Amino acid sequence: MDDPLSAVDSHVAKHMFEKVLSNEKGFLKEKTHGRIHETGTYEQLMETKGDFSEFIQEFSVEHKESNGPLLNRQESVISDKFSRSLSVEKDTEKDKNKLIETEKTETGKVKLSIYATYFRALTYLWLVLVCIGMVGMQVASVGSNIWLAVWSNDKPRNGTQDIDQRNMRLGVYGLLGAAQAFLVLLAAYAMARGTVIASRTLHTSLLARILRSPMSFFDTTPLGRIVNRFSKDIDVVDSTIPHTIRGWLLCLLQVVATFLLIGFETPIFLVFILPIAFFYFFIQKFYVSTSRQLKRLESVTRSPIYSHFSETLSGVSTIRAYGSTRRFISESNNKVDYNQVFYYPSVCANRWLGIRLELCGNFITLFASVFIDVVDSTIPHTIRGWLLCLLQVVATFLLIGFETPIFLVFILPLAFFYYFIQKFYVSTSRQLKRLESVTRSPIYSHFSETLSGVSTIRAYGSTRRFISESNNKVDYNQVFYYPSVCANRWLGIRLELCGNFITLFASVFAVYYRDSFRANPGFVGLIITYALSVTQTLNWLVRMTSEMETNIVSVERINEYCDNPTEADWESDANNKPPNGWPDNGLIEFVDYSVRYRPGLDLVLREINTKIEPLEKVGIVGRTGAGKSSLTLSLFRILEAANGRIVIDGIDISKIGLHDLRTRLTIIPQDPILFSGTIRTNLDPFKIYSDEQIWTALEHSHLKHHIKGLDAELEHKVTEGGENLSVGQRQLICLARALLRKSRILVLDEATAAVDLETDSLIQTTIRKEFKECTILTIAHRLNTIMDSNRVLVLEKGSVGEFDSPQNLLQNKDTIFYSLAKDARLL
Secondary structure, three states: OOOOOOOOEHHHHHHHHHHHHOOOOOOOOOOOOOOOOOOOOHHHHHHOOOHHHHHHHHHOOOOOOOOOOOOOOOEOOOOHHHHHHHHHHHHHHHHOOOOOOOOOOOOOOOOHHHHHHHHHHHOHHHHHHHHHHHHHHHHHHHHHHHHHHHHHOOOOEOOEOOHHHHHHHHHHHHHHHHHHHHHHHHHHHHHHHHHHHHHHHHHHHHHHHHHOOOHHHHHHOOHHHHHHHHHHHHHHHHHHHHHHHHHHHHHHHHHHHHHHHHHHHOHHHHHHHHHHHHHHHHHHHHHHEEEHHHHHHHHHHOHHHHHHHHHHHHOHHHHHHOOOHHHHHHHHHHHHHHHHHHHHHHHHHHHHHHHHHHHHHHHHHHHHHHEOOOOOOOOOHHHHHHHHHOOOHHHHHHHHHHHOHHHHHHHHHHHHHHHHHHHHHHHHHHHHHHHHHHOOHHHHHHHHHHHHOHHHHHHOOOHHHHHHHHHHHHHHHHHHHHHHHHHHHHHHHHHHHHHHHHHHHHHHHHHHOOOOOOOOHHHHHHHHHHHHHHHHHHHHHHHHHHHHHHHHHHHHHHHHHHOOOOOOOOOOOOOOOOOOOOOOOOOEEEEEEEEOOOOOOOOOEEEEEEEEOOOOEEEEEEOOOOOHHHHHHHHOOOOOEEEEEEEEOOEEHHHOOHHHHHOOEEEEOOOOOOOOEEHHHHHOOOOOOOHHHHHHHHHHOOOHHHHHOOOOHHHOEEOHHHOOOOHHHHHHHHHHHHHHHOOOEEEEEOOOOOOOHHHHHHHHHHHHHHOOOOEEEEEOOEHHHHOOOOEEEEEEOOEEEEEEOHHHHHHOOOOHHHHHHHHOOOO
């Protein structure tokens, strides 16, 4: 056990020691182990002049001894996160509300506003350039193909080829090819630039909104959900959506060109377009509704995976210590399995769509082929190469419609069929995608938590349990992922069927109506080629349409967090901006102040009315959950007032911007936070102070000698979280930061709760010396550290219980402060 009583007040610490740790009647009796360095009576140990004697002489406080059990450290406060969790848990219990809210899952069609959000992020300039490039490319492609078909019908004059005509044909064909290349480059460049801008814009918006979210958001939102947005959903926006947009535009233009070309040459083909279009519409509508919801479900079930993973990482040492590894592994597997329940149907829906679209495409090819006679088998090598390279939907329909206009008759029914198939598929696939995304978050959370707590998990022999939990989360995610795969296969079958019908109709009408419409052999070959390619093109068109709506779910999920409420304004408006020297005195007034952690919960501070004078040193104490940390959170407006106000030097802090407020106050927290970088960047991230000022702050924080001994000195690398420094050193760096800012108001939130007595002594000495011209609020870790305070504020159940000098409070044995001091063996 590593100082398990450091974060609780003396009353709770005494209870824990007697009921849990005591060798006489504690729960862990006969189970405590340790190495005895010195043994003997108090007098014997003091006479030996050993470590115990040195320790007592340096840090002892002369007070009466209590007959209670020996407690090396008795604390009077609890850290903010424990206080907050206990308070919120208590309030939540009363209101019968869950602290962690269920992740929302949208249903039905993706709103047009989501598409508008993405296209606004892409910017209309790049969107227009993409459309111009794509449309121009298809026009140039179809034009070059038609030009080549006309060229192939040129007949020699007097047995010789007209050189001027040949050069003209070759020149125009070359210009069309060059135009196509230029427009392809334009579209590709515009797409790359635009989608990168869109991704950056959405990511920046998401990050800014998350960073500005109130604390209640993080209290009710597991880490895995946030990780899910920043990982999988951003990845979809980065990689998948640009590819989908490009593929959708290409397929759409190819389909339009193909139908127009076939319909122009064989008009009877148009009769079949309506039923085919109806069939496509039905397939698409049926598929999209399914696929969309599957995507939503898959996304929702993904979040618990991330959350569970993150939580497992955080508590891995505890998990191992309790032998719960298998359980956590099982839970993770269950969450993954549940996610796959929605993912796999999405894949199946996609295959379902493919089959139906392929069938419809084959019918189109059949109709186009029947109305065109068999062309000469000796097709020039140039035409064969062109036919292999250009299998584009827009060009296909334009070419077949141009040569066999009757083909266009079948476009409407076929288009309707394609629309139906795609609509049906997308609705399913979209929802499966949402569900798969949601079930993915717990996997990330569990994984992250497992990594964080890996040592604890191993120590408790719980590795298998955590592996099992991880597998469960993955399995749960697959519950939604696998249906997505099935939906994809369902779509594929139907698209293949529809494509075959299109090919059939185009071929039949082209063959039987060749003479009626006087089709020339060049166009016949062109139509045959486009008709044969229409199946694949239509399949991809419907697939890309479905993928567009399915993948836009990621933008929907990102936009959900971008709409989160934020904290108050960051900057003050011109009328309320505090003067540069504010606060210049350090007067703090709480006027009828009440606060709660989030709407619907009980008040954690109730009608606080107190005044802290300039330069006054005030200790804040109270039992666990009394509201001590809530008071400091309110001072920085981490918590917003439910009633009343806080006034600092005559300015109501609710009237000014958060940046102006928080930069004028200084806090040294219980948990020292360092960032990856260097010693310098952790002390002065905005490069405001000179080296001389930094070294002075390090000297006053008793770190100068240590930093000077490092090879890189101020440029010494600090690893993530400052893990390459001890807890005491990290806390002293936080003290140095406070010395650099030298605000008029300093808050110590259990600043010495996690450090040894020697570091505690150094910090207290520096604070008394360097901050003597400041107003200091100290949430007491050890009561002896606040005995020299001007006054002590005792909180009881969120209200001011006592507020007087330590001496006056100790003279009255009925005070709360007296009982706390007695439990801490200070009396």
